[in-house]
Amino acid sequence: MRKFGLVMLIPLLTLAQPASAQMENFKTGPVFEDFGPTAPVQMDEPVATDAQFNLAFDVATAAEPDKINRTIESAARFINMHVAAGIPEENINLAIVVHGGAAFDLTRQEFFAARKDGRKNTSAAAIAQLQEHGVKFYLCGQSAAAHGIGNADLLPGVMMSLSAMTAHALLQQQGYTLNPF
Numbered sequence: 001m002r003k004f005g006l007v008m009l010i011p012l013l014t015l016a017q018p019a020s021a022q023m024e025n026f027k028t029g030p031v032f033e034d035f036g037p038t039a040p041v042q043m044d045e046p047v048a049t050d051a052q053f054n055l056a057f058d059v060a061t062a063a064e065p066d067k068i069n070r071t072i073e074s075a076a077r078f079i080n081m082h083v084a085a086g087i088p089e090e091n092i093n094l095a096i097v098v099h100g101g102a103a104f105d106l107t108r109q110e111f112f113a114a115r116k117d118g119r120k121n122t123s124a125a126a127i128a129q130l131q132e133h134g135v136k137f138y139l140c141g142q143s144a145a146a147h148g149i150g151n152a153d154l155l156p157g158v159m160m161s162l163s164a165m166t167a168h169a170l171l172q173q174q175g176y177t178l179n180p181f
Contacts, residue, residue: 031083031133035068035126036076038084049086053078054093056168056176060100069105069123072096075135076126078179089133095171096130099140099164103147106139111153124155131157140164 026037055078063069075094083089098106104115105123112121127137138161139154151160161167168178 029080029084031079031089032076032126032129034129035073036080038077038081040084043085047082047085047087049088050091051082051087052091052093053082053087054174054176055095055179056171057094057096057179058164058168059096059098059102059105062101063105063123065119066122068126069102071102072105072123072126072130074179074181075130079133079135093134093176094130095136095138095167095176097138097140097161097164097167097171099143103139103143103149106137106155106158107149107153108155111149127155127158138164138167140167 022039025039027039028035028037057071057075059069059071061070063072075096078094079089079092082092104112105121106127107115107121109121109124112124113119131137137155137158139149139158140163141160142163144150144160154160161170172178
């Protein structure tokens with residue numbers, strides 16, 4: 001029976017190897033060197049270098065312990081991959097609207113640690129770097145109220161909105177489209 005189990009496991013291991021081997025194609029940069037990895041792609045239709053992006057990201061899921069919030073990192077990936085593809089960084093305008101349990105990812109370390117068993121807010125440094133590159137962060141005021149988060153608890157530069165719905169509606173009026181994932 002033990003031999004049978006090993007024989008059945010071998011095909012599964014060989015399937016897993018190509019996927020992990022492909023991850024070595026992903027590199028950070030050219031804008032964010034510490035996070036936001038992307039892979040080069042041979043496109044059938046290249047993105048026009050004069051393309052203009054106004055994109056809003058919606059974040060409701062909190063970061064996993066000791067990791068950058070996945071959607072926040074996706075914003076860095078978006079910038080890295082498009083700049084690498086020849087789009088000028090000034091043509092990329094991103095806004096990140098945060099609500100629900102992800103609200104804590106936008107809070108100062110002391111506040112975060114007090115509510116997350118002393119853990120470090122591992123998204124804070126990425127948020128600061130994204131802000132340095134013009135990315136705007138909005139916190140849903142309704143989620144903040146539900147979680148006891150005040151303006152003084154927020155990371156520098158994070159803006160409190162009446163709600164996530166309000167932030168998205170206003171961003172849409174400003175020409176932002178919603179990133180579908």
